[in-house]
Amino acid sequence: MLENRIRNKTLQNKIMSADEAALLIKDGMNVGTSGFTPSGYPKAVPLALAKRVETTGEKIKIGLFTGASVGDELDGSLSRSKIIRKRLPYQTNESLRKYINDGECEYLDMHLSHVPQYAQYGFLGKLDLAIIEAVGITEEGGIIPSTSIGCSPTFIKIAEKVIVEINTSQPLELEGMADIYIPNDPPHRKPIPITKVNDKIGTPYIPCDVNKIAAIVVTDIKDNVRPLAPIDDISKTISGHLIDFLEHEVKVGRLPKTLFPLQSGVGSVANAVLGGLLESSFENLLCYTEVIQDSMLDLLDSGKALFASGTSITPSEEGLIRFKENINFYKDKIILRPQEISNHPEIIRRLGIIAINTAIEADIYGNINSTNIMGTRMMNGIGGSGDFTRNAYISIFTTPSTAKNGDISSIVPMVAHHDHTEHDVMVLITEQGVADLRGLSPKERAKLIINNCAHPTYQPMLKDYFERAQKSKFKHTPHMLSEALSWHDQFIKNGTMKRLP
């Protein structure tokens, strides 16, 4: 079996235990790994490193660069062992989130399309080591990635040494699903030759200098995929509004009947929103996205969608079983690309992507907070939402109109952290309704957002704020700065944004 997986014979003597390979990680190093969502990330070596540090008390602090979030074996165990000094560009792990919010980890929250480019340009410092999960290695040393591509091609290119984790739980049939293309550096960069969602432009493996491969570890630890929450009524209502909006755009001739390629954010709400398309009248859909979740598999299964391009497959546990069992069905319907390509402004704008992302909160002028709850508490990160939103044909944000059992309004006078500005957000959807902000001035947007998207509990308070703000001297984007963030401040102090008696 291993001969199928490690086809270059000279490399077979690089096989060692995870404990041995983990010795290559030294204090002060920058380490880049595969992984994008809890999918395709190395597992055995980080677990061995954490165990060693826990046992020996050795002081090891590293910079950890990944594609996006990864599973608990990497982010969780290294956070709990306090091994991560610096972390980029995205995370969703409970232990790491606490470690970041406690101020113990320097966390960089980056646009995901920027990461490979900045690493390649030398803007993130030297990359000492890459740790890459693979399903196999070709005779020439080409690394065949598993369930995500992320930044692996660039990390392998620029790292001094490479550790490969051959994961036998990942089906070898994944071979052929990846399409690896790394743009040249300026001034030698050429147009990226993708004009259709299913264009293949690269190689099915990641080129790698065999001499850089310092260790090969064989493991069978499965991707620690996350369960998806059951689809609730609010998600269903939001999904319904989205479909109504898209149908209207088709009716007035601004979208074709097959729509344009869809991008959908990650998580339960995003999955539910996309899931609504299953019962819609749209046909022959295409997806050009980051992460392929259950609802996208459903769309492919049903024939509603013809093709999906992404950088990662991250279904639920049930979805992963279905994916593996039917891998030959999916194989000619899915391409996995480096995140530099899946999220590239050039391609997103060219293909005319419909971008659907989730907001933590929006303000009356259309600014979006995607990252910091109450302005200071990091949730996950901006991820690819900025790459898609800025360059989309239509950019859409969804959020339930309230959170915390109604004590938080997701529509506020001013967002407490800005990730997407008024210049980038076209459509806002809550379970209350749709605000189509295209072509509107700030004051026109405010009226629409308050009327169509805010929860009835908070509508009068927002109207009151907006009316009083308009009495100030300058009326382009009316605000009362001493009150603009007071809703958040009150929540921090009293646990509710509701008007206190």
Place this chain on the structure above:
Amino acid sequence: MLENRIRNKTLQNKIMSADEAALLIKDGMNVGTSGFTPSGYPKAVPLALAKRVETTGEKIKIGLFTGASVGDELDGSLSRSKIIRKRLPYQTNESLRKYINDGECEYLDMHLSHVPQYAQYGFLGKLDLAIIEAVGITEEGGIIPSTSIGCSPTFIKIAEKVIVEINTSQPLELEGMADIYIPNDPPHRKPIPITKVNDKIGTPYIPCDVNKIAAIVVTDIKDNVRPLAPIDDISKTISGHLIDFLEHEVKVGRLPKTLFPLQSGVGSVANAVLGGLLESSFENLLCYTEVIQDSMLDLLDSGKALFASGTSITPSEEGLIRFKENINFYKDKIILRPQEISNHPEIIRRLGIIAINTAIEADIYGNINSTNIMGTRMMNGIGGSGDFTRNAYISIFTTPSTAKNGDISSIVPMVAHHDHTEHDVMVLITEQGVADLRGLSPKERAKLIINNCAHPTYQPMLKDYFERAQKSKFKHTPHMLSEALSWHDQFIKNGTMKRLP
């Protein structure tokens, strides 16, 4: 002379007075015009419209769409006559600015690369009329633009009718400087085939259906160009820091000796900052920018720069004379492109642009306010700064560390309006020094910005804010929301951000 300018004979009977042509403008229309900076915009027809409304008291309200800012004959006279109901995407006119801040005009502040695309996609409503300044019309009806291209190609394409202002003060030698290319709509869009700053990919005229041309007005009103402020010591110091930074990047191998193509913002400070390159050691520079100002002509004159691509030529009055006198020298060193191409993410990222833009204020975490003074008072607009910043090889913002004789700190705890977020800003430069934010977490950025960029008067106050904020529970982007905007609030109330006794 006019036969040289209007080469299609059947069009000669469309020549009429500005007063007659202005009658084509009706209440409720959306009107798109040429013009990008006070350069290449229509002058005679808007002046005639304003005069008529002033004389007759007729009620006319229009939506006015342009490339960017335009001269006083258009924005000024139509604002003073209260003719503009809605205005996009940028402005710099004193009368219009007051009209916007008084709340009498619905103003949309847009990324300039988005405007032609949104107009073409139908997101801005129907365009009833285009008014385009030209140096001539070809035999086939092709419109030869004057000193700016802006959105003219798209406006001509989608407008129901077109008025052409043939401006005889604009030299016919401008013919050949324009390169007109309009991307196809998705799903038929192809890669934009520019891989070098001086690539020509289109036609030297704007294609136009002859039957759409409803009027031709001949005028000789000159572009109302703006004087440039003399270069002051602060601008010189900022320019010095910029050059030191770029030299360091060359030294460590992150930039070649000729740098990468430069983009520079518009205005006196930006002009001064770029002017510093004249005395630098860099050679064979290239510019891929929006607006070609005096300092860029200086770079071409001196041979320091080889080529400049933009969407507009806007020198000072002296610069304009120099440009016209030496137009044959400049003709093979300058290309003017539609703003969809000069500002296109695809090209900016491919060419590896060094983007240098001016901030109104920055905060300790690297967010930038480019538009709204004290959060509510519109200055100009975001312009192209977002197009370039997000997609640049290196994105740089410059600002003097204080304004209003020291009563405003340009470095604040939190910017009062967000145009560029922490995710996009790589380098901040004031006369105090340089903060290179690449690869840094929010807290690391804050330390560097406070130490290197803040004015000594405000440094202790910023340190105090940052230290106290770090005592809050969540320490990723530490803030005290009740104080975050208090500096602005205090300035509004007391006229200074300085600590009051």
